[in-house]
Amino acid sequence: MPHLRPFKFAGSILAGDLLNLGEAIRVCEQAGSDLLQLDICDGHFVPTISFGEEVVRRTCQVTKVPVEVHLMVSRPEDWVPRMQGMGHFRTLFHVEASHRAMGLVQTIAKSGIEPGIAINPETPASAVESLLPYIHNICVMGIAPGFAGQKMLDFTFTKIAQLRAMLDRCASKSLITVDGGVKAENAKALVEAGADVLVVSSGIFGHPQPVESLSEIRRSIG
Ligand code: DX5
Numbered sequence: 340m341p342h343l344r345p346f347k348f349a350g351s352i353l354a355g356d357l358l359n360l361g362e363a364i365r366v367c368e369q370a371g372s373d374l375l376q377l378d379i380c381d382g383h384f385v386p387t388i389s390f391g392e393e394v395v396r397r398t399c400q401v402t403k404v405p406v407e408v409h410l411m412v413s414r415p416e417d418w419v420p421r422m423q424g425m426g427h428f429r430t431l432f433h434v435e436a437s438h439r440a441m442g443l444v445q446t447i448a449k450s451g452i453e454p455g456i457a458i459n460p461e462t463p464a465s466a467v468e469s470l471l472p473y474i475h476n477i478c479v480m481g482i483a484p485g486f487a488g489q490k491m492l493d494f495t496f497t498k499i500a501q502l503r504a505m506l507d508r509c510a511s512k513s514l515i516t517v518d519g520g521v522k523a524e525n526a527k528a529l530v531e532a533g534a535d536v537l538v539v540s541s542g543i544f545g546h547p548q549p550v551e552s553l554s555e556i557r558r559s560i561g
Contacts, residue, residue, distance in 0.1 A: 385485030399426025491520025503533030
């Protein structure tokens with residue numbers, strides 16, 4: 340049997356009860372999330388609004404699980420300073436939202452936080468090739484961003500494989516995250532394509548036994 344790459348789960352609370360975030364965080368922890376992904380939706384870059392930097396700060400205070408921030412916002416340059424000192428270890432921003440992605444990657448890195456980028460389904464892998472040596476994570480959206488509970492678009496697998504080949508070519512250690520529509524049915528194929536981190540939200544909160552959900556996905560990968 341071919342050796343599969345090691346992978347991690349990032350639980351996202353977006354599909355949880357936003358009126359009971361502490362409980363949503365606990366469910367992600369108990370399910371076995373290796374990290375938490377907090378989705379900042381600004382109602383502009385994406386049609387939905389989620390929460391802001393104070394929720395990031397409080398989450399980092401109440402959990403031992405490392406927290407990653409996924410900025411689904413216009414003008415991420417304005418948000419990066421607002422997120423300073425909130426306690427998270429990585430910031431992902433969308434290249435579609437920035438006119439100076441390389442500069443922003445450098446700004447984030449200088450502040451001691453791991454810089455990462457995210458790309459929407461319509462953005463090709465080739466659009467970010469020049470950034471790959473400078474980032475810690477490339478997040479491939481498998482869905483239109485902003486909403487939990489969508490089905491993953493089929494070409495996501497090909498895009499992950501393309502990015503894996505590009506990363507190997509430039510000897511980048513960047514991880515590949517896949518975000519949106521991750522379920523037990525597609526998780527193994529995603530890891531085989533080259534994903535390192537699987538973001539799961541409705542796969543946790545839509546599960547009849549949320550705390551068992553990630554173990555089930557892990558078993559499906561083998
Ligand atoms: C969507 C967010 C995802 C989302 C994934 O824009 O970035 O983290 O919560 O949700 P599911 O797992 O339901 O596709």
